[in-house]
């Protein structure tokens with residue numbers, strides 16, 4: 264098994280492997296899991312996931328990591344930085360917990376925090392942004408909790424579940440991350456990994 268890349272209190276992130284893709288296929292084929300996603304209106308295909316995986320591992324602008332639980336090393340979702348822009352020093356954050364029994368246990372919050380620590384402490388990014396379906400209250404709550412602020416609303420951006428939803432564009436700057444990271448439950452773990 265690949266080594267832990269970033270470790271928190273409840274979860275750790277490690278490099279995604281080809282062996283993870285069948286689980287990803289099962290999650291992205293489950294309408295309950297994809298209920299609020301921008302993507303997900305078309306069936307998932309293992310071959311497409313494999314092509315995306317190959318493209319991701321050969322691109323310096325894309326990094327998708329596996330989210331695993333510390334307790335039993337279960338693979339429960341993915342978290343990544345996309346479109347890493349070395350000039351503006353920005354990237355898009357995406358977090359996806361595919362194992363439904365793992366929702367609402369704080370894993371999405373911690374995975375976002377671990378990814379932000381990597382983005383700001385190691386990659387030296389200036390800004391991390393995301394887009395979220397405004398109808399997905401738990402996701403909006405997770406991102407607000409870790410310090411993302413709302414930049415604007417994209418009206419009727421998402422068509423899912425027989426209706427349009429607005430999308431919210433959110434972001435966090437490096438200075439904002441630094442003022443919050445000390446209050447996170449995983450702060451001590453992050454400090455041992457990233458701060459001298």
Ligand SMILES: CC(C)(COP(=O)(O)OP(=O)(O)OC[C@H]1O[C@@H](n2cnc3c(N)ncnc32)[C@H](O)[C@@H]1OP(=O)(O)O)[C@@H](O)C(=O)NCCC(=O)NCCS
Nearest residue numbers: 296358359360366367368369370371372395400401402404
């Ligand atoms: C959205 C997602 C990332 C959230 O991760 P998670 O591990 O379930 O979330 P957490 O347990 O860390 O936190 C959820 C928070 O939302 C709150 N919450 C749950 N339901 C809520 C609701 N209906 N309204 C407002 N807040 C809600 C919880 O109370 C918790 O906040 P708290 O810690 O202050 O109590 C995850 O559920 C997921 O990936 N779902 C399916 C795929 C998906 O849509 N991902 C895309 C996200 S953009």
